[in-house]
Amino acid sequence: MNKAPDAREMSPQEEMADVRRTIDGLDDEIVALFAKRQRQIERAARVKPLLGVPALVQERVDEVIARVLGAARREGLSMELALKLWSAAIEWSIQYEEKLMGDKAPRSRDESAEDGG
Numbered sequence: 001m002n003k004a005p006d007a008r009e010m011s012p013q014e015e016m017a018d019v020r021r022t023i024d025g026l027d028d029e030i031v032a033l034f035a036k037r038q039r040q041i042e043r044a045a046r047v048k049p050l051l052g053v054p055a056l057v058q059e060r061v062d063e064v065i066a067r068v069l070g071a072a073r074r075e076g077l078s079m080e081l082a083l084k085l086w087s088a089a090i091e092w093s094i095q096y097e098e099k100l101m102g103d104k105a106p107r108s109r110d111e112s113a114e115d116g117g
């Protein structure tokens with residue numbers, strides 16, 4: 001592809017500044033998306049007590065991780081990074097749900113099994 005007539009190569013300094021500007025813009029978008037995700041965790045914390053569903057639903061955690069790893073592979077994102085990021089986000093989200101639900105939090109199936117049901 002031909003470059004625009006006034007286009008010129010960036011100096012390494014200009015290119016590094018451009019890299020950092022681009023990262024800052026992407027980080028703002030990622031923060032906005034994670035904030036939207038957090039709003040959905042807050043919805044889950046409101047509805048789960050009505051359904052008797054605990055904060056931790058392991059089958060759903062496994063499904064989310066599998067979906068994200070598939071998306072990471074398709075998009076060229078390191079699967080190692082995706083696994084670290086989503087494992088941390090999901091672990092935090094479960095603790096946050098538990099905190100928001102407080103006394104209304106249904107106990108997980110594992111905990112109920114420990115005292116015989």
Ligand SMILES: C=C(O[C@@H]1C=C(C(=O)O)C=C[C@H]1O)C(=O)O
Nearest residue numbers: 044055056057060061064090093
């Ligand atoms: C949002 C939920 O609660 C937890 C948080 C999840 C997440 O952050 O994606 C996934 C599974 C849950 O244990 C859910 O059960 O769907």
